[in-house]
Structures are given as C-alpha cells and as structure tokens.
Amino acid sequence: MLHMLQTCKHVLSDDSDITKLITFKSSLNNTEALANWDPNVAPCNMDKENWTGIICGKDGSVFGLRLENMGLTGTIDMDILSKLSGLRTISFANNSFAGLIPDVSKISLLRSVYLSNNNFSGAIRDDMFSGMSGMRRVEVQNNKFSGRVPASLTGLSILVDLQMQDNEFEGKIPNFEQKDLKVNFANNRLSGRVPSGLRNQDPNSFAGNNVCGPPVTTKCKSSNNKHTRKTLIIAIIGVLAILFIILLIFRKRKTPKNAYKNHQTMKLDRNNPYKTSSKELKKENDEENDAKRVEKSGNIEFVRSDIEVFELQDLLRASAEVLGGGSFGSTYKAVLLGGQAAVVVKRFREMNNVRKEEFYVHMTRLGRFSHPNLLPLVAFHYKKDEKLLITDFAENGSLASHLHVNRKPNEPGLDWPTRLKIIKGVTQGLAYLYNELPHLSLPHGHLKSSNVLLDNAFNPLLADYALSPVVSKRHAQECMVAYKSPEYTYHNRTTNKTDVWCLGILILEILTGKFPANYLKQGKGGSSDLETWVNSVVREEWTGEVFDKDMKGTKNSEGEMLKLLKIGMCCCEWDVDRRWDMTVAVRRIEELMERGGDDEYSSCTSDGDAYSSKGMTDDDFSFSKSVVDPKP
Incomplete structure (x- = not known):
C-alpha cells in the first residue's frame, strides 16, 4: 500500500520565544509530556506545531498553550508568558496545579483562559479581568476558589462562555449583561437574587446555591423594610380591632363563664354523637396528613402534552413485563388499562442525594428536548428513596x-x-x-x-x-x-x-x-x-x-x-x-x-x-x- 510521508521544513520562530518557553517549562513539575520541547527545534513550523501543547499562528508565532491532561504541577509563570507577544489563549485544564489563580491580567490581549479541574484555591482579585477587552471564554470550574465572583468579568463585552461551577464562591452574583453569554455557577455558596441579566440562563446553572428569582423556581422574599413595617403596623391594628369587637360582644351577652363552657360542650356533643376523644381526634388528623403526603408523593409529572395523563396507581395496576436490570435499576414495560400505548418505566435508586427542585428542573429541561434520535421522556416521579423515569417503548x-x-x-x-x-x-x-x-x-x-x-x-x-x-x-x-x-x-x-x-x-x-x-x-x-x-x-x-x-x-x-x-x-x-x-x-x-x-x-x-x-x-x-x- 502507498503511504505518504510529509517532510517538515522547520521555519524557526523567534529565538527569544524558544528561550522563554524553555524557561517557562523549568517552572513546572512532572513535565514528561513536554519531552519534545527541544531548544534546537522551533515550536512552530508555520501553523503546524513541533512541540506538544503549542498552538501555532499562521505566521509561525506561538498563538496558544494547550497543556491539558498532563499531570502537571508547579508554578504557572505568567511573567514569562506575558513576554510572548502573540499569545492569545492558555489552557492548563485537567492537571494538578494548586494555590492562587495565575495572574492572567498580565496578558491583556488574552482571548480565552482554561483552568478547570485543578486544585486552585483562594479568592480571585476583583479587578483580575479589568481591561481584557478581547476575552471571550473563562473556565475555572471544579477547583476550590472562594470569595466573591470578580466584578471585572461583567465588563468583558464580548464574553460568551463563563464556567465557574463546583467551587466555593460566595456572596451575590454580579449583574452580567453580555448578550450571548452562557454561564454556570452551579454548586457554590452563592446567595441572593439572580441578576436580571441572567434570567435567560439554564436554571441548572444556579443549582446547589442559595439563590432565588428567575430562572430558578425559588421565589425571593421581600426585602423592603418600609413595606414590612407598614404591613406589621396594619396587622397589629387589625388584631386590636378584632379583640375590641369580641370584648364588646362578650359583655353584651353577659354569659356566665360556666354556662358558656357547658354550652360549648353540648354543642360538641350534638355535632359529634360518637364523642370522639382527643386521642382519637389526633389519630384521625395524623392519618389525614399521611394520606395527603402519600397523595402528593404519588404524583407523576408529565413533560409531554401529546399523551393521555395517568396516575401512579394506574401504573401499579398495569400489566408489566420486566425488560432488564441495568446499571441504574430495573426496567419494566407497562401496558395501561384502556389500551393506551405501552410505556417503559425505569426505576432509579442511585439518585438519593439529588434535591427535589434540582431533579424537577433537570427533568423538565430534558422533557423539552425534541429530536428524532432521542428517546423522548414522557413523565417522571420523585420520591426521596426512588425516582421513576417514564419513556416511550421502542x-x-x-x-x-x-x-x-x-x-x-x-x-x-x-x-x-x-x-x-x-x-x-x-x-x-x-x-x-x-x-x-x-x-x-x-x-x-x-x-x-x-x-x-x-x-x-x-x-x-x-x-x-x-x-x-x-x-x-x-x-x-x-x-x-x-x-x-x-x-x-x-x-x-x-x-x-x-x-x-x-x-x-x-x-x-x-x-x-x-x-x-x-x-x-x-x-x-x-x-x-x-x-x-x-x-x-x-x-x-x-x-x-x-x-x-x-x-x-x-x-x-x-x-x-x-x-x-x-x-x-x-x-x-x-x-x-x-x-x-x-x-x-x-x-x-x-x-x-x-x-x-x-x-x-x-x-x-x-x-x-x-x-x-x-x-x-x-x-x-x-x-x-x-x-x-x-x-x-
């Protein structure tokens, strides 16, 4: 068989860039993956890279670093990298770097920063991204960052992707007004109202926080102190007025205390010929509350409107066929009474840690999906120790x-x-x-x-x-x-x-x-x-x-x-x-x-x-x- 080989003619980059990159490499540990960073070979052959992890520009300059999944540790020397005049993107994702975030502000022309899945910690300086007008993507998810979300991110006018989930950020979320921006703040310690500029985001992007207001379903409590005081005053006046009226009525009747008590007892006896004891009344109330809880937990939430609604009891009464037991749980084919089309019910027991609101939001989103090559979700059911997903039968x-x-x-x-x-x-x-x-x-x-x-x-x-x-x-x-x-x-x-x-x-x-x-x-x-x-x-x-x-x-x-x-x-x-x-x-x-x-x-x-x-x-x-x- 014919096999074509390419002979690469090395077009040397600026010698000073080679020196800077070799110096930068010396600040890192576990650099086995960078073994071909040879000071005698240019990093780039025009737009083709000769060194692992280098992204080359069309003119042979070093356009970016993509040092991902290499087990790297040590220090990311931003002072050295800032001297690479053509550098526009850096990625150190999926490594083992620790400590404070590298000072990316030293490279003001950066367009993207990827630092996800490391062990970075501490607060990010509030003005870290000030003046970085070309920045489009910032990914710092799955680290241990704390403190507030840097307000300077809101000033990046062409920012389209901001991933900050799975950290320890706290405080309120700044207001972002970039038109095409997609964010993810899930699983932090953020609080307060979701700012108006982010109401069009995916609700899952705020899960695992203590935030309220659209697009999440948690409603915000009123924080208007004047309104609260006014409401409290009106309530007190209302209560005093009611007490005054009751006192007037009581005095007008001039009913002896014991006679009033006997009257109430007789009234109770006439309305309750079985003379239910307080213990039996408590039992009835408990049973009624339990029934309400069962009824509530028995709800099936439908995400499609083109199917006849049924209840959980209908599923329990349906003829069922076990289809298998997968890695998540058992799967059944159910044919409902009345000749409806068969559905598949999958029982999940490995979702016990997911909160009800989070589960509802995610499943409702999946229910909106429409593609000829996706098995559509019909409905779902939530209980603390078990979840059901109901789909069409293939x-x-x-x-x-x-x-x-x-x-x-x-x-x-x-x-x-x-x-x-x-x-x-x-x-x-x-x-x-x-x-x-x-x-x-x-x-x-x-x-x-x-x-x-x-x-x-x-x-x-x-x-x-x-x-x-x-x-x-x-x-x-x-x-x-x-x-x-x-x-x-x-x-x-x-x-x-x-x-x-x-x-x-x-x-x-x-x-x-x-x-x-x-x-x-x-x-x-x-x-x-x-x-x-x-x-x-x-x-x-x-x-x-x-x-x-x-x-x-x-x-x-x-x-x-x-x-x-x-x-x-x-x-x-x-x-x-x-x-x-x-x-x-x-x-x-x-x-x-x-x-x-x-x-x-x-x-x-x-x-x-x-x-x-x-x-x-x-x-x-x-x-x-x-x-x-x-x-x-």
Missing part, C-alpha cells in the same frame, strides 16, 4: 440485543446499510445533546449499545442521556461508560471529548460485532479490550477479520466501512488532544455512503483535515502508542 429493542444476543436459525444479522443508518442517527442525536447542554462536560455520559434503542424502522433512539448531574457521583464513577475513558482511568478527569471516546467504542462495536467487555467492570475501565484488539488486527495483518461476519450487504462497500473504522479509531484516540471533537466526527460520518468507489481517507488529526492517500498502511490505522502501552 419496538425493536436495543442495538446490543441485535449485535450480541443469539439469534434464531436463519435470522439475519444487521446489514451494513442498517448499521450505517444507526451510527449516523446516534451521531446526530449526540450532536443535538452537545448543542442543548453546552454546560455539561458529559452531554450523554452513558453511551453504549444497550442504551441505543431501535424503532420499527431501525432508527436509533438514544436512552439514559444527560443523567450525570442527578446520579450519585460514586455510582456514576463505578458504572457509567464515560468513567471507563482513558482520561478518567488515568487522570480522574472527564472532558467534552469523553462522549466522543464512547462514540468511537460504539462504532468499533457496531463494525466488529464484539462487545467491549471492560464495560462490565465496576470502577475505572483500564485498557479497552476492543480498541486494543482492533488496533492489533489492523497493525499486524489487516484482513477482513476485523468486520462482523454477520454483517451482510457489504458489496462495493468496503471502502466506506474502512472509513467508518478509521473514524471510530480517531474518536477513541487515547490522547485527548489528538482525539476528534464532536463537530469533526459528525461531519466525517455524514460524508459516508452505503457504497463508495475507493477507500481514500485521511489520517487522524485534531481537526480531521489531514492529507489523503489511496490505500492505507499500518501507521494509518494505529492509535497513539498509549493505546497498546497505556501510561498514566
């Missing part, structure tokens, strides 16, 4: 059952056109979740073949999506597929490319017919048996053995199948920087056809736009070395 079961369950004799397996149709639909549904849930690093979080359901026409429907915010963290880490990813296995982090890794494994499973057995392990996933096997087959022999023998309808389709295999490998690349992002995966998969003329395809790069060659070699089909020999 006639053709799960993709896993078609790939792995023994079929009847002469029953065909899924053919290539159907498998391609399924993976295209899965990708479209996943892309929709990415678009609707930009504040979540795991828009799906549990993408696997048993959570891909099939309708009558074998269109895929994603199930169990976007549950990571409401599932207990311990259970999520033990059972959810996203936590089997290499970035979590070795660095205890997930990123917005983790769901892409899950998509890559699913693609390999669809093409090979082999189940990723490491999904069955509780806890971290370790090296994925499926991707390692695929890599070894294509590296050592490259034969048709990699494809599922039950996959029919493959005539003149080998080239397209090879392309999809390569897409899967690029999606589950261990190196997060080299792994494709969601937009690239969507574009590449949409380009696939049932039949193709050749097997031309490009190699894996971060943007999916690399050289093309007819015919592929072992190098074209290899993961980064960490797949075969993973190192934390």
Whole structure:
C-alpha cells in the first residue's frame, strides 16, 4: 500500500520565544509530556506545531498553550508568558496545579483562559479581568476558589462562555449583561437574587446555591423594610380591632363563664354523637396528613402534552413485563388499562442525594428536548428513596440485543446499510445533546449499545442521556461508560471529548460485532479490550477479520466501512488532544455512503483535515502508542 510521508521544513520562530518557553517549562513539575520541547527545534513550523501543547499562528508565532491532561504541577509563570507577544489563549485544564489563580491580567490581549479541574484555591482579585477587552471564554470550574465572583468579568463585552461551577464562591452574583453569554455557577455558596441579566440562563446553572428569582423556581422574599413595617403596623391594628369587637360582644351577652363552657360542650356533643376523644381526634388528623403526603408523593409529572395523563396507581395496576436490570435499576414495560400505548418505566435508586427542585428542573429541561434520535421522556416521579423515569417503548429493542444476543436459525444479522443508518442517527442525536447542554462536560455520559434503542424502522433512539448531574457521583464513577475513558482511568478527569471516546467504542462495536467487555467492570475501565484488539488486527495483518461476519450487504462497500473504522479509531484516540471533537466526527460520518468507489481517507488529526492517500498502511490505522502501552 502507498503511504505518504510529509517532510517538515522547520521555519524557526523567534529565538527569544524558544528561550522563554524553555524557561517557562523549568517552572513546572512532572513535565514528561513536554519531552519534545527541544531548544534546537522551533515550536512552530508555520501553523503546524513541533512541540506538544503549542498552538501555532499562521505566521509561525506561538498563538496558544494547550497543556491539558498532563499531570502537571508547579508554578504557572505568567511573567514569562506575558513576554510572548502573540499569545492569545492558555489552557492548563485537567492537571494538578494548586494555590492562587495565575495572574492572567498580565496578558491583556488574552482571548480565552482554561483552568478547570485543578486544585486552585483562594479568592480571585476583583479587578483580575479589568481591561481584557478581547476575552471571550473563562473556565475555572471544579477547583476550590472562594470569595466573591470578580466584578471585572461583567465588563468583558464580548464574553460568551463563563464556567465557574463546583467551587466555593460566595456572596451575590454580579449583574452580567453580555448578550450571548452562557454561564454556570452551579454548586457554590452563592446567595441572593439572580441578576436580571441572567434570567435567560439554564436554571441548572444556579443549582446547589442559595439563590432565588428567575430562572430558578425559588421565589425571593421581600426585602423592603418600609413595606414590612407598614404591613406589621396594619396587622397589629387589625388584631386590636378584632379583640375590641369580641370584648364588646362578650359583655353584651353577659354569659356566665360556666354556662358558656357547658354550652360549648353540648354543642360538641350534638355535632359529634360518637364523642370522639382527643386521642382519637389526633389519630384521625395524623392519618389525614399521611394520606395527603402519600397523595402528593404519588404524583407523576408529565413533560409531554401529546399523551393521555395517568396516575401512579394506574401504573401499579398495569400489566408489566420486566425488560432488564441495568446499571441504574430495573426496567419494566407497562401496558395501561384502556389500551393506551405501552410505556417503559425505569426505576432509579442511585439518585438519593439529588434535591427535589434540582431533579424537577433537570427533568423538565430534558422533557423539552425534541429530536428524532432521542428517546423522548414522557413523565417522571420523585420520591426521596426512588425516582421513576417514564419513556416511550421502542419496538425493536436495543442495538446490543441485535449485535450480541443469539439469534434464531436463519435470522439475519444487521446489514451494513442498517448499521450505517444507526451510527449516523446516534451521531446526530449526540450532536443535538452537545448543542442543548453546552454546560455539561458529559452531554450523554452513558453511551453504549444497550442504551441505543431501535424503532420499527431501525432508527436509533438514544436512552439514559444527560443523567450525570442527578446520579450519585460514586455510582456514576463505578458504572457509567464515560468513567471507563482513558482520561478518567488515568487522570480522574472527564472532558467534552469523553462522549466522543464512547462514540468511537460504539462504532468499533457496531463494525466488529464484539462487545467491549471492560464495560462490565465496576470502577475505572483500564485498557479497552476492543480498541486494543482492533488496533492489533489492523497493525499486524489487516484482513477482513476485523468486520462482523454477520454483517451482510457489504458489496462495493468496503471502502466506506474502512472509513467508518478509521473514524471510530480517531474518536477513541487515547490522547485527548489528538482525539476528534464532536463537530469533526459528525461531519466525517455524514460524508459516508452505503457504497463508495475507493477507500481514500485521511489520517487522524485534531481537526480531521489531514492529507489523503489511496490505500492505507499500518501507521494509518494505529492509535497513539498509549493505546497498546497505556501510561498514566
């Protein structure tokens, strides 16, 4: 096979930039990932990087640093970085830096700062972002920052993304008035009214705080002292007037004290011939209150208007069929009395820590989703020790059952056109979740073949999506597929490319017919048996053995199948920087056809736009070395 090699002509950057970056590296610890920072080689070859973690401008200057998922510690020397005149973006996300936030104000022309998932702590100076008019993205989530949200952030006129969740910020939220801004302040110690400029934000962005007012459902108490005093005075006058009237009436009747008591007793006896004792009255009241609580807890909250409403008791009386017991709980098919369409009820017992308001807000949001490749939520039910999610019933079961369950004799397996149709639909549904849930690093979080359901026409429907915010963290880490990813296995982090890794494994499973057995392990996933096997087959022999023998309808389709295999490998690349992002995966998969003329395809790069060659070699089909020999 023909393999094209590129010969790189080094176009040296400014020698002083090399010196500055080498000096900067010396302030860091655990820099094994930066081993190719060679003072004798330029960081950039025009817009192509020669050094790991460097983003190059078109003129060969150092445009950005993307030092993510490297286990780095030490000091981020902003004094040195401020001398890199072309630097516009910095990312130190998913490392182990600690201490105060780096003084990013020293680089006034920065456009984006990514410091999430570290151990930074302390307060952020209120004027930290003053004068940084080009700043568009600030991500500091999942650290230990405290103090108030810096007011200088409100002055960044073109800011579009602010992620500050999972810290210890306190006090009131400043008023942000940027038109296209998306924020996330969840899980801090913030209080007070949500400012008017943020009323259009996702309510989940304020969960885990003590805030009130739109868009959250908690109403704010009046803080108008004058109004409160006036109301109190009116109430006192009213009470005194009522007491005065009662006193006049009492004097007018001139009824003896004992006679009044006897009259009340007789009245009670006539109205209550059974002469209920105070103990029995208390029991009746308790039973009535219990009944009210049961009635209230028995409510089913519907999120769709195109289905006939039913009660929890209707579900309990319905004929039920156990469909399975997944990682979250048991699943039942229920056919309601009266011939309504069947629904699926899934019981969750691993959401005990989620608050009622938080659960309602999140599920109501999911209920508004509308996409042909998402299994729509019909209704939900909240109890402290158990939650129910009610969805439509998919006639053709799960993709896993078609790939792995023994079929009847002469029953065909899924053919290539159907498998391609399924993976295209899965990708479209996943892309929709990415678009609707930009504040979540795991828009799906549990993408696997048993959570891909099939309708009558074998269109895929994603199930169990976007549950990571409401599932207990311990259970999520033990059972959810996203936590089997290499970035979590070795660095205890997930990123917005983790769901892409899950998509890559699913693609390999669809093409090979082999189940990723490491999904069955509780806890971290370790090296994925499926991707390692695929890599070894294509590296050592490259034969048709990699494809599922039950996959029919493959005539003149080998080239397209090879392309999809390569897409899967690029999606589950261990190196997060080299792994494709969601937009690239969507574009590449949409380009696939049932039949193709050749097997031309490009190699894996971060943007999916690399050289093309007819015919592929072992190098074209290899993961980064960490797949075969993973190192934390």
